Amino acid sequence: MKNLINKANQVLMHTYNSIPVTFISGNGCYVRDSEGKEYLDFLAGIAVNSLGYNHPGFNKAVETQLKAIIHYSNLFYNRQQIELAEKLVKNSHFDKAFFCNSGTEAVESALKLAKKYGKIFNKGAWKIVAMKNSFHGRTTGSLSLTGQMKYQDSFLPLLPGISFADFNDFESLTGKIDSETCAVILEPIQGEGGIYPAEKEYLKKIRDLCTKKNIALIFDEVQCGTGRTGKLFAHEHYNVVPDIVCLAKGLGGGLPIGAVLSTEKFNIFKPGDHASTFGGNPLVCSGALSVLHELIDKNLLEHVVKVSRHLKKRLTVLQNNYPSVVSVRGIGLMMGIELNIDAGKIVSNCREKGLLLATAGGSVIRFVPPFIVTEKEIDTAIDIIDSVL
Numbered sequence: 001m002k003n004l005i006n007k008a009n010q011v012l013m014h015t016y017n018s019i020p021v022t023f024i025s026g027n028g029c030y031v032r033d034s035e036g037k038e039y040l041d042f043l044a045g046i047a048v049n050s051l052g053y054n055h056p057g058f059n060k061a062v063e064t065q066l067k068a069i070i071h072y073s074n075l076f077y078n079r080q081q082i083e084l085a086e087k088l089v090k091n092s093h094f095d096k097a098f099f100c101n102s103g104t105e106a107v108e109s110a111l112k113l114a115k116k117y118g119k120i121f122n123k124g125a126w127k128i129v130a131m132k133n134s135f136h137g138r139t140t141g142s143l144s145l146t147g148q149m150k151y152q153d154s155f156l157p158l159l160p161g162i163s164f165a166d167f168n169d170f171e172s173l174t175g176k177i178d179s180e181t182c183a184v185i186l187e188p189i190q191g192e193g194g195i196y197p198a199e200k201e202y203l204k205k206i207r208d209l210c211t212k213k214n215i216a217l218i219f220d221e222v223q224c225g226t227g228r229t230g231k232l233f234a235h236e237h238y239n240v241v242p243d244i245v246c247l248a249k250g251l252g253g254g255l256p257i258g259a260v261l262s263t264e265k266f267n268i269f270k271p272g273d274h275a276s277t278f279g280g281n282p283l284v285c286s287g288a289l290s291v292l293h294e295l296i297d298k299n300l301l302e303h304v305v306k307v308s309r310h311l312k313k314r315l316t317v318l319q320n321n322y323p324s325v326v327s328v329r330g331i332g333l334m335m336g337i338e339l340n341i342d343a344g345k346i347v348s349n350c351r352e353k354g355l356l357l358a359t360a361g362g363s364v365i366r367f368v369p370p371f372i373v374t375e376k377e378i379d380t381a382i383d384i385i386d387s388v389l
């Protein structure tokens with residue numbers, strides 16, 4: 001491990017304060033490190049490995065595609081990409097899809113769609129309202145929308161015309177909108193910011209306002225989408241449909257894919273407006289199709305609903321037993337507990353005891369296990385946290 005760390009320090013840019021552990025294999029909800037230690041994984045590569053590890057259906061789909069063809073350019077038709085778009089469109093209120101490789105790229109794509117829409121259909125409107133405490137990615141467009149100064153600070157000035165409203169505060173939002181606003185973007189459940197779900201009435205009011213003012217409503221469901229909440233899209237819990245939704249993370253089950261979906265009204269890209277060399281290649285699409293097959297056709301969504309009730313119940317018991325647990329928040333398998341003690345220390349102590357977790361927003365511990373997690377594994381995880389607390 002020491003050699004690996006030394007080498008990393010020599011050759012990698014220091015963008016992460018990495019933990020001195022390296023994983024070499026995984027099975028189900030467990031991963032194994034280079035020392036042979038096993039961990040129950042409630043982090044899932046930060047809400048990515050939706051089917052866990054070594055999933056037979058996923059492996060078979062990806063292996064078959066790997067042997068057939070991995071990549072070809074979007075200059076040609078690609079059956080897996082078309083099937084993936086069809087599956088997403090058939091199971092949503094959206095009409096069209098564009099594929100890229102990550103969450104931040106999905107947000108960039110949404111940003112461009114909204115800007116083009118404002119230019120053509122809303123008298124040149126170009127400004128965007130995002131939320132304080134949000135997280136949308138690290139490229140300069142998505143970073144410009146990320147309402148946390150700690151991420152933006154070194155890179156200012158970023159894109160002009162972006163303002164930040166208080167999350168879950170409709171008046172704060174209306175105060176930021178003017179005749180030049182082309183879009184509002186938000187996460188239905190703020191993830192990195194600390195697992196804060198939007199309130200139902202709030203999203204409904206925003207939907208009405210955006211419709212009335214011809215403003216694009218963009219939901220960033222990179223973290224909370226693709227089944228994590230027990231529905232395919234987080235906005236289904238709210239009965240509110242955005243104009244554009246961004247997906248990534250869990251969609252590829254570990255393969256790098258991002259997607260932006262829009263209604264027909266926002267189907268305004270023309271050839272040359274937007275593209276991605278790797279976006280939606282046959283390999284990543286075969287993985288994403290397998291994830292959707294499990295979620296939709298093999299009822300994994302129902303499983304998520306069932307086990308997430310158990311997770312919530314057990315987290316609530318923790319809250320009742322420990323004054324250090326001040327709140328339990330989230331939907332489905334995207335849960336957080338807010339602590340009034342050092343959350344980072346609890347996470348590292350849990351890791352020592354074989355449970356992987358991460359913090360969110362400083363004082364919150366985030367629970368985003370693979371969708372295949374069982375009630376028994378939830379019990380094991382909670383027992384570990386209980387002992388650490």
Ligand SMILES: Cc1ncc(COP(=O)(O)O)c(C=O)c1O
Binds near residue numbers: 136191
């Ligand atoms: C809500 C949200 N949007 C965008 C991103 C950026 O995704 P990526 O790291 O794949 O670029 C993240 C990553 O954590 C996210 O949580």
